[in-house]
């Protein structure tokens with residue numbers, strides 16, 4: 001056996017990653033191309049919106065509720081050291097709307113949806129259903145990929161909006177029920193602290209995350225090969241890469257939107 | 263002769279990595295004829311059909327449909343040509359997100375933009391032709407037996423009445439009586455629709471019934487081609503061994519003996 005060469009290994013990894021990114025960009029480009037010329041399958045878009053949106057509501061709601069509640073408790077404990085318990089509503093709403101609502105919501109939906117998309121498209125690939133689509137004069141990109149991308153980009157902002165509201169509600173329940181904050185003041189401070197730009201950035205993040213959730217699920221499913229094992233691998237890769245894309249794009253958007261403030 | 267050929271393959275090559283599957287395929291199918299391709303398992307029969315459909319890109323060679331080389335066409339031209347094809351996949355490849363009738367009607371609704379109700383009526387009629395009752399139409403493909411799925415795949419392949427139809431092992435997994443019903447159906451497609459067909463089969467009874475001509479593929483090449491009546495006196499040891507299903511002969515199966 002040849003001795004292990006760390007430089008060669010790193011080089012291969014970098015080249016492999018770059019090649020993968022290239023393929024991913026081509027894939028995304030082809031999908032966006034399918035978006036601009038007909039036919040557009042409206043029925044499939046609505047169907048996907050239902051699958052992505054409605055079915056994600058329970059998990060999104062619970063995540064946001066518990067996170068908002070825990071956050072309020074922590075900020076109360078931290079703030080009470082400086083006699084600053086009154087900052088709880090303001091910090092909760094900012095933290096939820098700017099970061100936790102979109103990021104946690106995006107990650108939860110990615111776990112559900114990217115994996116399901118990869119598994120479904122991967123199975124269609126290995127059972128030749130995607131080939132069958134082509135022979136029936138239907139472009140698999142327009143029929144399978146475009147509806148998933150569009151539905152995810154449209155649906156995620158709605159889900160995150162709901163997550164934001166429920167997250168604030170979680171903080172409110174703990175704040176007023178357990179920590180003894182005044183309900184009227186709580187709501188007033190929440191509204192005063194929140195800026196329009198916070199909501200916009202939250203929704204922009206959600207749309208971007210939706211794009212990556214559907215892109216990663218579709219990409220890994222569409223190119224999966226090698227039977228059930230291949231589909232399993234595609235599913236894992238879809239979730240992992242969607243997570244990374246969400247966290248990285250979140251950082252980039254946060255730096256762009258909030259980096260200038262001080 | 264070549265002016266009338268619907269499908270022509272000239273020196274088609276295909277390798278997967280180091281593995282050469284199609285070495286040099288030369289075939290011509292005249293319009294309105296039925297060609298049956300026989301050959302051992304794993305010799306590249308399915309790969310050959312998929313190459314003609316553009317699902318697999320050959321490494322070299324020419325594939326002509328109605329005299330036009332499909333390998334040098336643009337994507338949209340290629341799609342145009344595909345509308346004239348029907349394909350029965352070896353594994354049926356039914357869409358499991360759609361009910362059976364919508365599978366059969368898919369090409370009519372999506373490809374030809376037909377009204378759903380009208381397409382459903384045609385789908386039910388095609389299902390009847392492959393021996394399936396209308397209530398099967400509302401089931402999901404996963405609720406069907408393997409042989410039933412195959413027949414739905416067949417109904418889907420012929421639903422849009424294409425000019426060219428490929429059948430990849432149409433009778434595999436069917437009982438002998440149903441197999442013969444399907445053979446009749448394929449013969450009808452060629453006669454009534456004037457379709458040009460390529461069928462792959464291991465079933466010699468089926469081959470004799472549906473073929474105008476028979477070709478045998480071995481090690482990535484067409485080693486024999488002739489009419490259905492010539493096959494019994496081909497004088498080719500490979501063909502003889504294959505059609506009589508003998509374990510001993512020039513074709514060595516790669517089986518490890520203990």
Ligand SMILES: Nc1ncnc2c1ncn2[C@@H]1O[C@H](COP(=O)(O)OP(=O)(O)OP(=O)(O)O)[C@@H](O)[C@H]1O
Nearest residue numbers: 278281283301302303304305306307308309310352
């Ligand atoms: N996508 C692919 N990637 C790699 N190898 C492939 C691929 N498709 C087919 N092969 C290989 O090509 C060879 C021929 O496959 P093909 O499916 O055409 O066989 P076949 O003649 O249809 O056999 P059977 O009668 O069993 O269906 C096989 O050895 C297979 O391993």
Ligand SMILES: [Mg+2]
Nearest residue numbers: 307308352430
């Ligand atoms: Mg095959």
